[in-house]
Amino acid sequence: MKVFKFGGASVKDAEGVKNVSSIINSHNGNELLVVVSAMGKITNQLEELTRAYLNGQDDVQHIFEAIKLYHFNVLHELFADHSHPVFDDVMNTFVEIDWLIEEEPDDAPDYIYDQIVSIGELVSSKILAAWLGTLRPDVKWLDARSFVHTDNTYREGLVNWEKTEAEIQKNLVPVLQQNIAVTQGFIGSTSENFTTTLGRDGSDYSAAIFSACLNAESLTIWKDVPGVLNADPKWFDETERIPQLSYHDAIELAYYGATIIHPKTIKPIQNKSIPLYVRSFLQPDAEGTDITDLKNHLPVPSFIFKVNQALLSIFPKDFSFIIEENLSEIFSLFHKHRVKINTMLNSAISFSISFDYDARKLDKLMADLSKDYKVKYNTGVELVTIRYYNQETIDRVTVNKNILLEVKSRNTCQIVMRDK
Numbered sequence: 001m002k003v004f005k006f007g008g009a010s011v012k013d014a015e016g017v018k019n020v021s022s023i024i025n026s027h028n029g030n031e032l033l034v035v036v037s038a039m040g041k042i043t044n045q046l047e048e049l050t051r052a053y054l055n056g057q058d059d060v061q062h063i064f065e066a067i068k069l070y071h072f073n074v075l076h077e078l079f080a081d082h083s084h085p086v087f088d089d090v091m092n093t094f095v096e097i098d099w100l101i102e103e104e105p106d107d108a109p110d111y112i113y114d115q116i117v118s119i120g121e122l123v124s125s126k127i128l129a130a131w132l133g134t135l136r137p138d139v140k141w142l143d144a145r146s147f148v149h150t151d152n153t154y155r156e157g158l159v160n161w162e163k164t165e166a167e168i169q170k171n172l173v174p175v176l177q178q179n180i181a182v183t184q185g186f187i188g189s190t191s192e193n194f195t196t197t198l199g200r201d202g203s204d205y206s207a208a209i210f211s212a213c214l215n216a217e218s219l220t221i222w223k224d225v226p227g228v229l230n231a232d233p234k235w236f237d238e239t240e241r242i243p244q245l246s247y248h249d250a251i252e253l254a255y256y257g258a259t260i261i262h263p264k265t266i267k268p269i270q271n272k273s274i275p276l277y278v279r280s281f282l283q284p285d286a287e288g289t290d291i292t293d294l295k296n297h298l299p300v301p302s303f304i305f306k307v308n309q310a311l312l313s314i315f316p317k318d319f320s321f322i323i324e325e326n327l328s329e330i331f332s333l334f335h336k337h338r339v340k341i342n343t344m345l346n347s348a349i350s351f352s353i354s355f356d357y358d359a360r361k362l363d364k365l366m367a368d369l370s371k372d373y374k375v376k377y378n379t380g381v382e383l384v385t386i387r388y389y390n391q392e393t394i395d396r397v398t399v400n401k402n403i404l405l406e407v408k409s410r411n412t413c414q415i416v417m418r419d420k
């Protein structure tokens with residue numbers, strides 16, 4: 001039993017749907033579950049629609065029409081026969097949004113968000129399953145919400161592993177013995193059958209959940225890059241592919257912000273020793289990266305950039321030492337405002353952190369911290385994390401930068417900096 005995961009970039013248009021289908025179709029041999037995300041950047045557009053609806057904007061219908069048009073353009077390109085049942089199926093799925101936005105937004109915003117945004121994965125999976133069905137007869141579309149059970153933390157559903165595994169073993173395993181199944185990433189459901197999402201970019205995580213609960217032979221995530229590289233090629237020209245990667249290094253890279261893999265993806269598959277293959281959907285036969293329980297560490301320094309950081313430095317007002325009592329108070333405020341720390345450093349009388357800049361969070365945090373502390377901050381700074389650093393790499397990434405903070409452990413160096 002194998003699991004393939006295809007992200008939005010792979011199914012962004014009709015060509016993409018055809019390419020993904022041919023990759024799936026050329027997989028021969030054992031059972032296969034396909035997990036797919038919303039097409040292209042549709043999740044962003046559905047977020048925009050949710051915001052417009054919640055704010056009572058008058059462009060709600062306009063945004064919604066653009067989303068529908070995008071999908072129907074793909075369908076028209078794929079299917080010459082407009083009476084194919086997928087047209088009605090997709091239209092009926094969008095009707096869920098019609099019903100919702102007809103009413104005033106009285107429910108909790110996060111609940112509304114999940115009901116709207118999840119539609120992206122439902123329609124993309126229907127389109128992919130329909131096209132794949134023209135190539136082979138054994139394709140079955142499955143609703144991931146019947147398998148992935150979460151609590152009711154909307155926008156960040158917490159998986160109920162026991163229930164999810166039992167459901168997958170009982171009702172998915174038999175289906176996969178007869179069919180190639182296509183399902184959605186990113187979504188789940190509560191015990192009352194309301195839709196939840198697992199957090200942005202959560203489809204990799206969904207694929208890991210299915211893989212772990214199926215005890216899959218492997219999980220392959222298909223990306224627009226040749227594998228895991230030692231830096232994001234969007235920012236750097238001279239990148240190197242990492243052919244083999246340990247689970248440990250993969251978790252570290254993902255944790256520090258390498259967006260190629262969602263940070264929650266590795267743990268479930270590591271627990272079951274399931275290999276994770278990162279492959280290119282543009283060159284499906286090329287080698288890519290194999291992530292396993294390899295003991296060797298990364299062959300080259302790898303670096304991860306995070307732009308748009310805030311750097312906050314906190315001092316006790318009376319210039320006393322920063323002691324455990326202050327730290328526990330400061331941490332509870334980070335927790336209260338959901339500030340996720342990317343770097344931290346403390347000295348005798350100050351404590352500094354960097355985190356992803358969010359104006360609202362920063363204002364609220366400053367208001368609370370300023371009661372007892374003097375707080376200084378910089379915005380618009382960058383954070384670079386170098387795993388297995390050396391001086392050459394540090395020099396390379398800090399050219400024309402002023403270093404504001406530097407933290408080193410044995411394997412990892414983090415630098416907060418800004419342009420000179």
Ligand SMILES: Nc1ncnc2c1ncn2[C@@H]1O[C@H](COP(=O)(O)OP(=O)(O)O)[C@@H](O)[C@H]1O
Nearest residue numbers: 007008009225227228229231232234258259260
């Ligand atoms: N270390 C890295 N190696 C390869 N790609 C990376 C790395 N870090 C970030 N990326 C980025 O990850 C992108 C692929 O991930 P993502 O866009 O989330 O895919 P999808 O949405 O299709 O799952 C690449 O286009 C690349 O820009």
Ligand SMILES: N[C@@H](CC(=O)OP(=O)(O)O)C(=O)O
Nearest residue numbers: 007008037043200201202203
């Ligand atoms: N569509 C969701 C889930 C996801 O993971 O998508 P992708 O695989 O395209 O990153 C999102 O954009 O957040």
